[in-house]
Amino acid sequence: MLLGGRYEIIRELGRGGFGKTYLAEDTYRRGGAKCVVKKIQPRLKIPALLEACRSRFEAETQLLYQLGAHAQIPKLYAHFEQNGEFYLVQELIDGSNLRQNLTLGRKLDDAEAIDLLREILEIVASVHQQQVVHQDLKPDNLIRRWKDKKLVLLDFGGVKALRNLTLDAQGHVTLAQASGTPGYMPIEQIDGNPQFASDIYAIGMMGIQSLTGLLPTQIPRDPVSMELSWHDQAMTNPQLTAILDKMVRYRIEERYQSISEVLADFPVLAPVMLPTPVLEDNTPPEPEYRLRIQPQYEGVCNFSEGLAGVVVDGKLGFIDPIGNFVIPPKLDFSPISMFRGAYLFSEGLARIDIQGRWGYIDKTGEFAIPPQYDSGDAFAEGIARIERNHHYGYIDRTGRVIVPPQFESAAATFSEGLAAVEIDHLHGYIDKTGKVAIEPQFDSADDFAEGLARITLDHRYGFIDKTGRVVIEPQFDVVHTFSEGLARARIDGKYGYIDTQGKVVIPPQFDDTFSFSNGLALIRNGAKYGYIDKTGKTVIRLQFDDAYPFSCGLAAVKLISLWGYINSKGDMAIDLQFEDAGAFAEGRAAVKKGGKWGYVGY
Numbered sequence: 001m002l003l004g005g006r007y008e009i010i011r012e013l014g015r016g017g018f019g020k021t022y023l024a025e026d027t028y029r030r031g032g033a034k035c036v037v038k039k040i041q042p043r044l045k046i047p048a049l050l051e052a053c054r055s056r057f058e059a060e061t062q063l064l065y066q067l068g069a070h071a072q073i074p075k076l077y078a079h080f081e082q083n084g085e086f087y088l089v090q091e092l093i094d095g096s097n098l099r100q101n102l103t104l105g106r107k108l109d110d111a112e113a114i115d116l117l118r119e120i121l122e123i124v125a126s127v128h129q130q131q132v133v134h135q136d137l138k139p140d141n142l143i144r145r146w147k148d149k150k151l152v153l154l155d156f157g158g159v160k161a162l163r164n165l166t167l168d169a170q171g172h173v174t175l176a177q178a179s180g181t182p183g184y185m186p187i188e189q190i191d192g193n194p195q196f197a198s199d200i201y202a203i204g205m206m207g208i209q210s211l212t213g214l215l216p217t218q219i220p221r222d223p224v225s226m227e228l229s230w231h232d233q234a235m236t237n238p239q240l241t242a243i244l245d246k247m248v249r250y251r252i253e254e255r256y257q258s259i260s261e262v263l264a265d266f267p268v269l270a271p272v273m274l275p276t277p278v279l280e281d282n283t284p285p286e287p288e289y290r291l292r293i294q295p296q297y298e299g300v301c302n303f304s305e306g307l308a309g310v311v312v313d314g315k316l317g318f319i320d321p322i323g324n325f326v327i328p329p330k331l332d333f334s335p336i337s338m339f340r341g342a343y344l345f346s347e348g349l350a351r352i353d354i355q356g357r358w359g360y361i362d363k364t365g366e367f368a369i370p371p372q373y374d375s376g377d378a379f380a381e382g383i384a385r386i387e388r389n390h391h392y393g394y395i396d397r398t399g400r401v402i403v404p405p406q407f408e409s410a411a412a413t414f415s416e417g418l419a420a421v422e423i424d425h426l427h428g429y430i431d432k433t434g435k436v437a438i439e440p441q442f443d444s445a446d447d448f449a450e451g452l453a454r455i456t457l458d459h460r461y462g463f464i465d466k467t468g469r470v471v472i473e474p475q476f477d478v479v480h481t482f483s484e485g486l487a488r489a490r491i492d493g494k495y496g497y498i499d500t501q502g503k504v505v506i507p508p509q510f511d512d513t514f515s516f517s518n519g520l521a522l523i524r525n526g527a528k529y530g531y532i533d534k535t536g537k538t539v540i541r542l543q544f545d546d547a548y549p550f551s552c553g554l555a556a557v558k559l560i561s562l563w564g565y566i567n568s569k570g571d572m573a574i575d576l577q578f579e580d581a582g583a584f585a586e587g588r589a590a591v592k593k594g595g596k597w598g599y600v601g602y
Contacts, residue, residue, distance in 0.1 A: 002027075003087060004080045007037050010561065023092070023560055026077075034561060035077060038088045040159065043166050045084040057086045060159035063132055064088070072123050072152050088159070094146045094559055094576045096543055098139035098206075108210040110237045117207045118266060123153050124199055125259040132156070133194045137202035138184045139209070146564070146572045157194070183216030188252050197255045200262060204247025211236055211244075226250040239265075288602055289554070289565065289574045292588065293323040295598035299335065301343050302585040307363065308599070309333075309343035309350070316343060318350075318365070321588060321601070327365035347379040347397060358386070360399075369399035380413035383432060394419070394434075403434035411447055418466065420445035420453070427455070429468075438468035450482045452500060461489075463502070472502035483515035486534065497521070497536070506536035518550035520568060531555070531570075540570040552584035565589070565600070574600055 001009045007024040013036070014021050020039045025032040042053045061079040068075040068091070078089040108116065120142065127134055135157025143152045157179035168174045178185065178192050186201040188194070205216045212219070212233035220229045227250055231241060243265050249255045256262045301309035307318045307326055317329030333343065334353060342351055349360040349368055359371035360379075375387040383394045383402065393405035394414075409422040418429040418437055428440035442455040442464075452463040452471065462474035463482075478490035479498070486497040486505065496508035497516075514522040520531045520539065530542035531550070546558035554565045554573055563581035565574040580592035588601040 003037060004078070004082060004089075007035065007089060008032075009037070010034075013560075024089075026089075034092045036074070036090045036092050038090065040086040040088070042084070042086075049166070050084055053086065054081065057081070057159065060156070061088065063130070064156065064159065066130060067127060067132065067156070070123070070126050072150055073127075074152060074154060092560075093143050093152050093154070094562065095143040095152065096146075098142040098144065098151070100541065100543070101144070102139050102206070102210055107213045107234065110211075110240055113207055113210045114240065114266065116210060117203065118263070119151050120203050120206065121259050121263055123151060124203065125263070127153070128196050128199070128259060132158070133196060134199050134202075135179045135189065135194045136181060136184075137199050137206070138181045139206060140181075146559075147575045149571075186248075186252065186255075187250065195252060196259075197252050197257055200247050200256050200259065201249075203262075204244050207244050208234075208248065221250075289600060290602075291591070291598060292321070292601040293319070293599040295591070295593045295596035297597045299333075299338060300590045300597040300599070301338060302582060302590065303588045303599075304350075304585065305345040305348070305363075306586070307345055307350075308588070308590075309338070310597070311338075318363075321586070323599075326363065327361075331361075331365070341378070344378060347382065349379055349384075349397065351376045351378060351384075360384075368397075369395070377412045380415070381417070381432070383414050385410055385412050385419075392421075394432075402432065403430065413447070415447040415449065416451070416466065418448055418453075420447065429453075438464070438466075441468075446481060450485065450500070452482055454479060454481055454487075463487075463500075471500075472498070475502075480515060483517065484519070484534070486516050486521075488513040488515060488521070495523075506532070506534075514549050518553060518568065520550050520555075522547055522549045522555070529557070539568075540566065548581075548583045552587060554584050554589070556581040556583060556589065563591070 003009065003024070006026060006028050008027055010023045010025060012020060013023050019041050022037045024035055024037045026035050042049060057079070061076065064076040067073045074091040074093055076088060076090055080087050124134060124137065136155055141153065141155045143154060145152050166174060178190050180189055184202040184205050186198050189198040208219065208228070208230050209216060212230055214233060221227065222229055228248055243262065246256055247262065297310040297312060299311035303321065306320060309316055309318055310329070311333060312329040315329040316331040316333035317325050318327035320326050331352060332354060337353055342353065344350060345363065349362060351358055352361050352371070354371040357371035358373040358376035359367050360369040360376065362368045373386040373388060377385040379397060382396060385392055386395050386405065388405040391405040392407045392410035393401060394403040396402050407421040407423065411419040411421070413419070414432060418431060420427055421430050423440040426440035427442045427445035428436055429438040429445065431437045442457060443459070444456045446454040448466060451465060454461060455464050455474070457474040460474035461476040461479040462470060463472040465471050476489045476491065480488045482500065486499060488495055489498050491508040494508035495510045495513040496504055497506040499505050510523045510525055512524040516534065520533060523530055523532055525542055527545065528542040529544040529547040530538055531540040533539050544557040544559060548556040550568065554567060556563055557566050559576055562576040563578040564572055564576035567573045578591040578593050582590040588599045590597055591600050
């Protein structure tokens, strides 16, 4: 759907006081820059009301253009009317709103609350300096921007009021209801007379919410004085309590009248810092992540053993970590094989297919093992699986066959000295001489990891040790390989984690999970991804539209349409900016920008 003859709607982001909000692409801007389009639909499409809406819309948008000059207020790019509906086109802010931080029951300490209040007050002060009352200050309208961790103020109530305009019995234009959100609106705003002190009230309510863990509508009022009764819900510095009480007085004349008055009281709350001895900091500096190899390739592989396969003009070559070609782009390649993990160096060799026949090249680009197999896999523990005539066997790095092709199915690699194979429709394990080490007896068998291998019996999953002894009885609907001491398991339709004794240590509660890496595991509930630690605690909340597990200390994450990278604290290490991205390997990660692939790294 194209709006205003220019803005192509990608998807709906939400509905609220503004009406509908969309993620859109500006077809007039180079690269199809992303933006936010907000639709404001009047209650009635009758001429008198539309004319009043049109006049107010023009006035309010002029203010938004001015306010957007502030670094913490989204820029207004355009506004227009279409079919009796009004539209704003604004800067897209990548981040998370404050509501997601002020979750029900969570309490900030005094210092955290003061920092938050000061940050909000300073933004709103610049709004008041332009003689504008926001009218809808609440956690949903404050976003913590990813790239610099600063708050950004959204959704001014003045323009939202268009939705509340109506006609009275005499045909006069009037407000059907005040702009704002219950709980954050003082009495004068509810009565249709918002003032600067009304915004101060809303900020004070957010402060009380942050300290008590309660929503504003959950905080009782004294029936006589009409003042809020919240002191018993928070252990708070008396000076901070007094400031918040004055910010949220029921009667406007008893409140602070300007933000400068509030801020003037704040310095007395600064803690006294005692001198501490200066210690030498031996902590290594954080690596500087940036684009190391500019996007220029049609396709790419991960780095492995210092080289990465890249595609130029339909041919495959290999580059080093600074982008110099070590093997010129002259090799034929298959996109499907690239997707399946071919063209990665392992133990000095990379598997290559030439017209359907597989062989191995060395790091000069010359064939060390000529193309001759129906398929070939990566080397591990000095051995690689090959296929001939629909049967699998294994070769060494010279190309010598050490286990002749004889198995209907076999593990892609040896792991911990053993490989799973199928013999007469049952699965067991062989050693590197081809001798059966664990007799075929299982319905399926997988690689060993951390001394255990997953097997199935009667359609249930369990684990064996390297003697073939069952150590975790087949009992799970689905279970995966162990990583960092834990394995993800599906129980009654949900995923959790078991330890090497088979004990459930993280209860099943997730729609999907991934193996632990770097001490964290990627999890999904609904359509959002986040990360947990080994206690099952969510350490990076569910917020991403897509994500990868951690590797090299970073994880690729996607918000809306762009990819970036976070560290283990959840902070953005590389800003959201890429059309696609991959996991880190050897300090580099493949990223796509402007339709081409390159690499970020440190």
